[in-house]
Amino acid sequence: MTPDPALREALLAAVPSLRAFAISLSGQVDRADDLVQDTLLRALSNLHRFERGTNLNAWLFTILRNLFHSEYRKRRREVEDPEGSYASRLKVQPEQGARLDFEDFRNALAKLPPDQREALLLVGASGFSYEEAANICGCAVGTIKSRVNRARFRLASLLNVDDVEDLGPDSMTRAALQGTG
Known part of the structure; x- marks a missing residue:
């Protein structure tokens, strides 16, 4: 079934979000691209289940989230590089400060509990x-608000952010820690 042009455009x-x-x-671009492709395929094959007039992005994000968690459950027993020795040799140190800030942010984000990280990413x-x-x-809704609030405080602590002046110049960092974009 081919979606109508407006739905196709939507x-x-x-896709970028x-x-x-x-x-x-x-945490992996290739795996993320596969997830997005699988999400779109699943959405297209289940387009008849989508209720027009509802939030298409929320429907797509739900599909993606469910696919990720299903895949995670299947792969959690796989161990490819248990001590990270191979991965640590592949690292390239960034040359620019912004890249270092982003890496610090990403590492701090990875330290959050999965439910808090997920809530923060969806809202922030x-x-x-x-x-x-x-x-x-x-x-x-209260659970999401609580998760986002705890995630923001934990991120600020991990990144040693005490004041708005300590925030990086990018809008994603500001949105995650302050709640504004």
């Missing part, structure tokens, strides 16, 4: 409302 417009969320969840980085994020995660 699906294509969602889906990709950013998938990268944040998986992807721009979903608390209500939309709660629907995507299948929990109460």
Whole structure:
């Protein structure tokens, strides 16, 4: 079934946000791209289940999140590089300060509990409302607010951010730590 042009455009417009969320969840660009592709394939094959007039992005993010968690459950027993020795040899140190700040942010984000990281990424980085994020995660709005708040405080602590002046210049860092984009 081929979607109508407006729906096709909406699906294509969602790809960058889906990709950013998938990268944040998986930590790997290639794996994230596969997740986005699988999300779009699943969405297209289940287009008849999408209720027109509802939030298409929330529906797509839910599909992506469910795919990620299903894949995670399948792979959690796989061990490719248990001590990280191979991965540590592949690292290239960044040359610019912004790149270092981003890496610090990414590392701090990875240290958050998965539920807090997910809530923060949905609300802070992807721009979903608390209500939309709660629907995507299948929990109460208050739970999402609490997770986002705890995640922001933990990130600020991990990054040694005491004041707004300590925040990096990029909008993603500001949105994650302050709640503004």
